[in-house]
Amino acid sequence: MEEATPPAPGFVFDYLAYLLAAASHGMSAEFHAVIRAQGLRVPEWRVLACLASRDGLMVSELARITLYDQPRLTKTLNHMEGAGLVVRRDDEEDRRRVMIHLTEEGRTRIAPLLAAAREHEERFTRKLSPRERASLKFLLKLLVER
Amino acid sequence: MEEATPPAPGFVFDYLAYLLAAASHGMSAEFHAVIRAQGLRVPEWRVLACLASRDGLMVSELARITLYDQPRLTKTLNHMEGAGLVVRRDDEEDRRRVMIHLTEEGRTRIAPLLAAAREHEERFTRKLSPRERASLKFLLKLLVER
DNA sequence: CCTAAAATAATGCCTATTCATGTAAATACG
């Protein structure tokens, strides 16, 4: 007799940090296949998705939002700038700052991915009612905005 | 005028995969400080926490649960075995398999961390009612067990 | 039985990530 994915007792499967990590991992892993198929790296997708909402973010702010540390984001941005997806623009107000902007190429590349992400979210949460989806997001936002 | 953490409009802050990643990152990052303070690496904590619930797991199963790929887990296990936290034991039933068991040292190290994790979860979810906490976990389990 | 296919874990190379630091600009303060 084989136990494929046993009821899973014990600590981890009721530990919130684990459930968050597992849900996040499961959902993202699926979508990352789409990202890679478009010739993008995962951090690049995150950056583009952020800039699609609000273009012209400073590096440190973008790092905070994308959950990457700043040196890593800088290297991601180097790659993206080389690929013509974003441009750095010096801030005249505060010359320490470097603002990141989408290029036309970047805007073109991100548009279909945003649509695909919405569709994927729809599919991934198919087992949840609209009310449950809203509830889940509401509760997650409480945790994120603390 | 400074906008500390602006209302954050747009796509990402209502995208489930982002909310999951951000909540997971936020919660784990806090607790990881505790882990490191105990001289453990994060993957080691995950392995110990799994084994605390169910001792004697095979490598691939442990990899699946901890969300790490198998080669990475093997390297983590090498380190942990060197540190005397776990032991590999050949499975006599199926000699391809290697079962991972906690040592006494491992058991000793994990116990207080499990308690600390529960306390941290309590603190981290302080803004949520008991009903909301249960609801959140229920919904996450639906996503994880798909 | 004997061979082909699948499953399990380990290895190794190459890239990516992390951590500490460096450089430059703005702010605070005496």
Place this chain on the structure above:
DNA sequence: CGTATTTACATGAATAGGCATTATTTTAGG
């Protein structure tokens, strides 16, 4: 003003991680 502190971003060296492959054992098929 001038200097110390803080903030912002980039860089580089050391480490960790990801991906493809290898070695071994088991299972399946003929």
